[in-house]
Amino acid sequence: MSKKSISHCAIVGGLILPVALFASSASGTLVRDLEIAVTIEGVDDSDLRGDLRALSVVINRDEEERFTALAPLRRAVASDAQKMKQALLSLGYYAATVEPKLTRAGLDVDITYLIAPGERFEITDYRIDYTDPQGEARPASLSEIPGLTLDGDPTGDRLKGLGDKLISYLWNNGYPRAEIRRDYVAANFGAGTASAVYDVTTGPRASYGDIRVSGNERTKDSHIKAYFREDEGALYQRRAIDAYRDALSRTSLFREVSVQPAPPLEGGRTDLLVEVAERPHRTIGGGLSFATDVGIGATASWENRNTFRGGELLSVTLEASQPEQQFGLLYEDPLPRFPGAWNATALFLNEQTDAYEAVTGKVGTGIERTFREDRLRLSANIQYTYSDITDLSDPDFPEGRSETVQFLSFPLRAQYNNADDELNPTTGFSAGATVTPFVGDLQFNRVTLSGATRHSFGEDRFILAGRGLVGATLGASGTDLPATERFYAGGGGSVRGYAYQEAGPINIETGNPTGGASITELNLEGRVMVRENIQLAVFADAGTVFESETPDFSGDTLVGAGIGVRYMSPIGPVRLDVATPLDRRRLTGLRPNDEGDLVEQTVFQDDVIQVYIALGQPF
Incomplete structure (x- = not known):
């Protein structure tokens, strides 16, 4: 073999070795996992600290979730911090801050979440902002809804539940198209209080019109209509629609029942659209x-x-x-x-x-x-x-x-x-x-x-x-x-x-x-x-x-x-x-x-x- 040939082989051999080392590295043989220690500071309540720890991907990673480089670890830490802040906001800590810090010494990485939850706010006002001009018999505040308890609880679940009851009240008092377009909290950081605001659209107030039936092959329209208990012209109530649908379902005549309000006509008259699919009789x-x-x-x-x-x-x-x-x-x-x-x-x-x-x-x-x-x-x-x-x-x-x-x-x-x-x-x-x-x-x-x-x-x-x-x-x-x-x-x-x-x-x-x-x-x-x-x-x-x-x-x-x-x-x-x-x-x-x-x-x-x-x- 000539010297030229030997030199060529050496170069090829030099290329093969780094590639082999890279493959070994990619399989985890030569690259070691980072040793990660996590601390949460600033939260004295043990239950709250436990809830925040449960949100962290870094803390709760399993054996298959490994970090071998800082870049993906920093992204995971930032995501954890955002989830922790959102959780604090949903619990009523509207001034909360979460600051993650990461330090590395070799393969050892220390992560600290510096949390300042601040005081828990209190909801002192519940406001409804209507986005359409209809105005008849609509409550201006949640305090006007009978039977609704307003306890100042700022948690997201509580505020969502109040919003659901608001819409249910509107549905059962003549507004079949009522919906919440947006809800938010307006906080007064100096006083530690906040207002819960619901942006609502209702459409016109409606009363019952005719019942239009489709899908029935054998059952008479008059029989299907007879299960509706309200008279034509009565004020629209969602609970009556639900009771009507359930009553039709219990007859065992139908495998599918749908009851929906049609768009309100002039004067607020709303027909009911009943669609059924019959079972074998x-x-x-x-x-x-x-x-x-x-x-x-x-x-x-x-x-x-x-x-x-x-x-x-x-x-x-x-x-x-x-x-x-x-x-x-x-x-x-x-x-x-x-x-x-x-x-x-x-x-x-x-x-x-x-x-x-x-x-x-x-x-x-x-x-x-x-x-x-x-x-x-x-x-x-x-x-x-x-x-x-x-x-x-x-x-x-x-x-x-x-x-x-x-x-x-x-x-x-x-x-x-x-x-x-x-x-x-x-x-x-x-x-x-x-x-x-x-x-x-x-x-x-x-x-x-x-x-x-x-x-x-x-x-x-x-x-x-x-x-x-x-x-x-x-x-x-x-x-x-x-x-x-x-x-x-x-x-x-x-x-x-x-x-x-x-x-x-x-x-x-x-x-x-x-x-x-x-x-x-x-x-x-x-x-x-x-x-x-x-x-x-x-x-x-x-x-x-x-x-x-x-x-x-x-x-x-x-x-x-x-x-x-x-x-x-x-x-x-x-x-x-x-x-x-x-x-x-x-x-x-x-x-x-x-x-x-x-x-x-x-x-x-x-x-x-x-x-x-x-x-x-x-x-």
């Missing part, structure tokens, strides 16, 4: 359940929620299990301006239980009034009942005692429910009271009180739920009542661990439940989410029925306990409960042996385990 449903005491149960339903284009509901239901089969019809006609509904019902029921066998027909009609966004419901009904009954609990009639009864009943109900979900409630409570006079073959009055509540903890991971029921019959004791009109306890929706209708007095001779004229039930359940879709439950249920007209607690209260698993499916919780009676009853009486002879025998009345599978929480 016909639905078919079905379900299966299982319990060891009643076997497999099945339900099927069909409904049309807009039968005659006015939100009328027509539904057909079929339910079948080993002890009970029923066919039900319901027609409900909404009364939006009432508000409420009128209904007509028919029910055909065949029951074959251990207590009795019966074929029953019921027809009735009633009216319901709703309040508080349909959470409170009051109803009055009249119902005719015909039953052909074979009572199997009377020891004097081993083959059953037959009777036919007819009644007119007048159920009066009050029900309140603010639970957050129908199938899987996590918060809220329900309470109900029903008084039902009966006239016919026997006259008596029935009263029931019920309630349920849930309390959630840990972002709904833990839920404690409870349910209670008390019932009484005034004017007749248990044996006087037809078997179909007595109270019974026991089963998956009552006292779990005891078989259907068997959590109460048992006829010693027949082993069949006798029912009673009064009842008490109490259920407690704890639920915990252990996986995203899996919930475990432990529960204890107690209850019994009484021969007396009102609960006298003279007999034993039966208690069952158990555990459960719920799978949170898209259609609701699928529930599996396993329960056991805590006191298995023994009955001694004359019973046929294998040869058919009656001999005295002692047997367990209650099984060791009962299993229940169903959709939805028990309460």
Whole structure:
């Protein structure tokens, strides 16, 4: 190789080495991170100092956020200082200053935020500056708005909240176009006081005009308009618009509802623009359940929620299990301006239980009034009942005692429910009271009180739920009542661990439940989410029925306990409960042996385990 060639290679080698060193530097091998120490000075309040530290990127950097040069570090420090100052201003320290200082010695960098918050200002005046010439019935200051507390708090959240209430007041007093264009604080640094100023535009004062409906394919315009409670020409109120939209949403007729004010016309008249998207009005449903005491149960339903284009509901239901089969019809006609509904019902029921066998027909009609966004419901009904009954609990009639009864009943109900979900409630409570006079073959009055509540903890991971029921019959004791009109306890929706209708007095001779004229039930359940879709439950249920007209607690209260698993499916919780009676009853009486002879025998009345599978929480 010639000298020229050697010299050329040396030059190439000299270029390669610096490039390699640069690459090594870029990967962090040769460049070390700066050692950073941060101090905040001038803030004595530990809570305020902690809040300011939480804003700093430099203080709260993680292992991946490294500084190897001063330039990016200076930019981060300056950004921190600006955020700290903005935070102090939002807390009412309008004269606050934040001065960052940075010193370096080798790789060690000391950063100091010199903060002078000054005194916290007080808001002494709340001013509204209107930017348009409209002037009728507009408040000149926040102090003129009823119910608004002005406490001098200078924080940004408080001033924003007052601005929101100002706009809400204007919306509800005839100004649908009201908005805050700008808000700011004018500070008097010498006095330590300030004025909160809201620049507002309202547009003209408006009253309700016509309602213009679009998007409806089947539902009548008149039905949609009927849910609006205000009269044409009344002063515009935003709360009435919100209530109108919510009422339309609760009809289940629409998947989307929009209600907006149109631009005010001459004289302030404002039409309402209602746009809806309808849901399918016909639905078919079905379900299966299982319990060891009643076997497999099945339900099927069909409904049309807009039968005659006015939100009328027509539904057909079929339910079948080993002890009970029923066919039900319901027609409900909404009364939006009432508000409420009128209904007509028919029910055909065949029951074959251990207590009795019966074929029953019921027809009735009633009216319901709703309040508080349909959470409170009051109803009055009249119902005719015909039953052909074979009572199997009377020891004097081993083959059953037959009777036919007819009644007119007048159920009066009050029900309140603010639970957050129908199938899987996590918060809220329900309470109900029903008084039902009966006239016919026997006259008596029935009263029931019920309630349920849930309390959630840990972002709904833990839920404690409870349910209670008390019932009484005034004017007749248990044996006087037809078997179909007595109270019974026991089963998956009552006292779990005891078989259907068997959590109460048992006829010693027949082993069949006798029912009673009064009842008490109490259920407690704890639920915990252990996986995203899996919930475990432990529960204890107690209850019994009484021969007396009102609960006298003279007999034993039966208690069952158990555990459960719920799978949170898209259609609701699928529930599996396993329960056991805590006191298995023994009955001694004359019973046929294998040869058919009656001999005295002692047997367990209650099984060791009962299993229940169903959709939805028990309460």
